[in-house]
Amino acid sequence: MSVFCFDAWYNESMEKTVKLGTKDDHLIYSTLNFQGRQPDKVIILVPSLTGSQNDHLLFNAARFFPSKGYATFRFDLYSGQPKGRKLRDCTLATHGQDIDTVISYLKNSFKKLYITGHSWGGPSIWAADKLKYLRAVALWDPTSNKYLSNWSGWKYIKSIKSYYQTWGVDYMVGKKMFNHSKAFPNQIDSINQNQLPTKFILAGKSVLVKDWQKAYTKIRVPKSLIVIKSATHSFDEWGASDKLYQETLKWFSKY
Numbered sequence: 001m002s003v004f005c006f007d008a009w010y011n012e013s014m015e016k017t018v019k020l021g022t023k024d025d026h027l028i029y030s031t032l033n034f035q036g037r038q039p040d041k042v043i044i045l046v047p048s049l050t051g052s053q054n055d056h057l058l059f060n061a062a063r064f065f066p067s068k069g070y071a072t073f074r075f076d077l078y079s080g081q082p083k084g085r086k087l088r089d090c091t092l093a094t095h096g097q098d099i100d101t102v103i104s105y106l107k108n109s110f111k112k113l114y115i116t117g118h119s120w121g122g123p124s125i126w127a128a129d130k131l132k133y134l135r136a137v138a139l140w141d142p143t144s145n146k147y148l149s150n151w152s153g154w155k156y157i158k159s160i161k162s163y164y165q166t167w168g169v170d171y172m173v174g175k176k177m178f179n180h181s182k183a184f185p186n187q188i189d190s191i192n193q194n195q196l197p198t199k200f201i202l203a204g205k206s207v208l209v210k211d212w213q214k215a216y217t218k219i220r221v222p223k224s225l226i227v228i229k230s231a232t233h234s235f236d237e238w239g240a241s242d243k244l245y246q247e248t249l250k251w252f253s254k255y
Helices: 056-068 092-106 121-126 175-182 187-194 209-218 240-252
Strands: 003-010 013-021 027-035 041-046 071-075 112-118 136-140 155-157 162-167 169-174 198-203 223-228
Touching (some): 013 071, 013 092, 027 056, 027 092, 041 056, 041 092, 041 121, 056 071, 056 112, 056 240, 071 092, 092 112, 092 175, 112 121, 121 136, 169 175, 187 209, 198 240, 209 223, 223 240
Parallel strands (some): 041 071, 112 136, 136 198, 198 223
Antiparallel strands (some): 003 013, 027 071, 162 169
16 A cells, blocks of 8 residues: 655644555545644545535534644545545445455554545445454434435436536436445445444435334444434535534543
C-alpha cells in the first residue's frame, strides 16, 4: 500500500492530506484532522452514496471531534482526482475493500479506532473484513436492508450497463452495484457476527426509522438507538448535526 501525505497547520489544528494506494492501482483521497499532539483515538468517517469526504456531515465532524480529543479520518469512496475510483465502477464490496485499506493504515498509528457511516456508508462498513480492529460503530440514519434492493426512481440504461438518477445533479451507478446490493447479506446478521457495539442515530423524518426500530429487537450486541425527531435524512436542519455528533461522542466515549 502506497501512502502520500501533505501537512498543514491551522491554529494548532493539524490537517493532513493522505492518498492511500489500493491493490488494484487506485488512490483513496483522504484527510486526517486532529488538534494539538496526535491523540491515540481516531474516528473513521464513511460517506453516503454519491457523497464525498467534504459533505457537510463529514467536514463539520472533522471540526467537532478533534476538539473533543479524537482524530478524524474522512475519505472519498470515489473521486475525480487522478486514479480515483468512479462511482459507476464501484460495489459495496469495493467500498468494503477501501475501508479495509483505511483501517490497515490507521491501526498502526492509533490505539483506538471507531467508525461512522452515513446512509449507504452503513452497509459499506459491514462489507469490510477488518472490523475486528474497531472499538465501536455509530450509524447515521443507515440504509436499511429494504432499501438496498429498492432502486425506485433509478432508470437502467442498457448501452452503458448503468442506472441513472437525477437529483439536480445526474448520477450513474453501475449494474454491478445494483446486483451486489440486492444480494448483500442481511445487515442484522453482520452486526451480530462482528460483535461491535453499535449505535443507531436515526432521522425522525426519514423513511428508514421504522425499518431500524423493527430490526433493533433482533440485534444481539451492545447497542443503542436514538431518534432525532426534527431531522431529515442528511441532518440538514439547524442543530440536527450538533445532536448527531453529541450522541456519537457519548457512545464512543464508553469504548
